[in-house]
Amino acid sequence: MSLNLSAVASRMDKLYEFDREPVTPDKLKPGVLFASIFAGEHVAATEFVIGAFFVLHGISASDLILGLLLGNLLAVLSWAFICAPIAVSTRLTLYWYLRKIAGPGVTLIYNIANAFLYCILAGAMISVSATAVGLAFGMKVPGINDILPNNLLWVVICLALGFLFTTLAILGFEKLGRFAEVASPWIFLAFIGGALATLPKLGVRADFSNFWEIATTKIWNGIAATGQGKFGFWQVVFFAWFCNLAMHVGLSDMALFRYAKKWTYGFYSAFGMYSGHFLAWICSGVMVSAIGREMNPGKMAFEALGLAGVLAVLLAGWTTANPTLYRAGLALQTVTGWPRWKITLIAGIATSVLSCFPLFFMKLLDYVAIYGLVLMPIGAVVFSEHWIFPKLGIPRYQAETRKQVFNWKVLLVWAASLAFAFLLPIHLYFRWLPGYLFALVLYVVLNIGARTPAAENIPTQG
Amino acid sequence: MKNKWLKISSILALAICLGLAWLNFSGRLSAGSFKLWFLIVSLVYFVTATLSVGKKSGA
Numbered sequence: 376m377s378l379n380l381s382a383v384a385s386r387m388d389k390l391y392e393f394d395r396e397p398v399t400p401d402k403l404k405p406g407v408l409f410a411s412i413f414a415g416e417h418v419a420a421t422e423f424v425i426g427a428f429f430v431l432h433g434i435s436a437s438d439l440i441l442g443l444l445l446g447n448l449l450a451v452l453s454w455a456f457i458c459a460p461i462a463v464s465t466r467l468t469l470y471w472y473l474r475k476i477a478g479p480g481v482t483l484i485y486n487i488a489n490a491f492l493y494c495i496l497a498g499a500m501i502s503v504s505a506t507a508v509g510l511a512f513g514m515k516v517p518g519i520n521d522i523l524p525n526n527l528l529w530v531v532i533c534l535a536l537g538f539l540f541t542t543l544a545i546l547g548f549e550k551l552g553r554f555a556e557v558a559s560p561w562i563f564l565a566f567i568g569g570a571l572a573t574l575p576k577l578g579v580r581a582d583f584s585n586f587w588e589i590a591t592t593k594i595w596n597g598i599a600a601t602g603q604g605k606f607g608f609w610q611v612v613f614f615a616w617f618c619n620l621a622m623h624v625g626l627s628d629m630a631l632f633r634y635a636k637k638w639t640y641g642f643y644s645a646f647g648m649y650s651g652h653f654l655a656w657i658c659s660g661v662m663v664s665a666i667g668r669e670m671n672p673g674k675m676a677f678e679a680l681g682l683a684g685v686l687a688v689l690l691a692g693w694t695t696a697n698p699t700l701y702r703a704g705l706a707l708q709t710v711t712g713w714p715r716w717k718i719t720l721i722a723g724i725a726t727s728v729l730s731c732f733p734l735f736f737m738k739l740l741d742y743v744a745i746y747g748l749v750l751m752p753i754g755a756v757v758f759s760e761h762w763i764f765p766k767l768g769i770p771r772y773q774a775e776t777r778k779q780v781f782n783w784k785v786l787l788v789w790a791a792s793l794a795f796a797f798l799l800p801i802h803l804y805f806r807w808l809p810g811y812l813f814a815l816v817l818y819v820v821l822n823i824g825a826r827t828p829a830a831e832n833i834p835t836q837g
Numbered sequence: 838m839k840n841k842w843l844k845i846s847s848i849l850a851l852a853i854c855l856g857l858a859w860l861n862f863s864g865r866l867s868a869g870s871f872k873l874w875f876l877i878v879s880l881v882y883f884v885t886a887t888l889s890v891g892k893k894s895g896a
Contacts, residue, residue, distance in 0.1 A: 553891075554887065554890075557883065558883075559881070561851065561854075561879060561882055561886075564851055564854050567855065567858065568855060568857070568858035568875060569858075569859070571858040571862040572858055572861045574862055575862060581864055582863065680872060680875055680876075681873070681875070681876060682872070682876050683872065683875045683876040684874075684878070790842060
């Protein structure tokens with residue numbers, strides 16, 4: 376396959392053509408829609424794993440609750456003060472705004488990186504669903520420190536589910552996407568119901584009088600499982616903050632907030648954070664404690680809710696993997712120009728193979744950190760260009776005005792800030808913040824020479 | 838009008854699921870009965886909610 380960059384850029388533009396123009400005032404959406412989108416999107420299969428991992432990492436109950444309150448608040452503020460204002464000001468998706476700033480070549484690289492990361496995430500979701508299906512066959516779930524698959528049945532079930540999810544993604548995203556709307560309130564309820572049904576098994580009395588005692592001694596007792604690093608308050612804060620880094624600080628939710636009437640709609644993200652990333656994480660922590668801290672989402676939901684629990688894990692895995700596969704297919708379609716079914720099939724096969732490796736599922740927390748970290752510098756570049764350049768008199772949208780395919784400064788900032796972040800001698804979870812600040816400063820420094828007293832800035836719309 | 842009732846039924850099913858979990862937690866419903874009824878009411882929810890969403894998008 377020969378890679379003709381202008382042809383690829385043209386295909387990519389065509390694919391995103393429908394949202395090329397800024398959103399017009401008549402298409403703006405009410406706040407309640409943003410609240411429901413966030414509440415639905417952030418109760419997913421990952422929640423079964425993340426909340427359970429916090430228990431395994433030996434977090435204390437008070438560190439968990441306070442850390443989640445603060446970390447989720449920081450995430451909400453990031454949506455409200457970083458992502459939503461840029462989206463409302465430009466009314467564009469990140470794709471089109473980045474294209475003006477960095478050129479079509481960089482947006483292509485960004486799309487490929489995104490697709491690759493999406494495939495790994497979808498693979499982890501297939502693994503989560505496999506733990507539920509495997510119960511029917513007495514399957515042995517890989518251990519928490521396993522990297523490679525340790526039994527044939529696990530591989531067979533992962534591949535079968537991967538094939539099923541891929542087929543459903545090919546058959547039609549829109550109708551299935553609508554089913555996800557139906558499933559998400561019920562999945563949230565399955566978390567709450569599962570935790571409630573589990574509490575008596577842990578010894579919690581019906582009047583909740585000894586809940587805190589049980590929580591601190593039997594659930595979040597501060598003792599890490601073998602092979603798991605001990606987490607404290609700041610790890611929880613940073614995890615909750617960066618869990619959706621690519622969406623808020625990384626600005627990919629510009630696609631959503633360009634429909635917002637006001638930037639303050641960013642605060643509606645709290646509906647997703649405090650339901651999914653607070654309550655659901657706490658509920659999955661309760662459920663995992665009742666099965667002897669075994670990382671097996673299928674088993675923990677089955678013990679709590681019976682067959683409905685198996686259904687919850689299966690649906691949560693599928694409703695997360697399905698749009699992820701679809702997005703990966705879309706991103707890769709721009710590179711190959713192949714029909715969507717074909718590229719979704721290839722992305723699905725790759726994802727199914729990845730799902731057989733327990734590494735991605737068992738190291739989900741680290742993967743989520745790396746996912747946000749890889750895409751974060753692009754958010755820093757766009758932030759600099761949007762807010763800092765006009766203040767310093769640096770001309771904006773140089774790739775567009777100079778008709779550049781690659782804005783090399785953006786690529787340099789991306790690579791250098793990733794190298795900087797990976798070399799920092801601090802915990803993985805804390806690296807993105809200095810990396811982000813480094814990217815902001817480096818991008819401004821690289822462009823300061825272009826400063827003119829009367830820099831001609833293209834006004835923002837909206 | 839029909840859609841309104843489907844929507845009400847689906848919300849009611851969710852509320853019943855939560856109520857069942859509370860009854861189980863407070864010891865007034867055995868674990869076995871809870872799991873069975875939770876599954877049945879969940880299926881009712883999926884049928885009514887899917888029909889409700891289908892009608893909304895078709896309208």
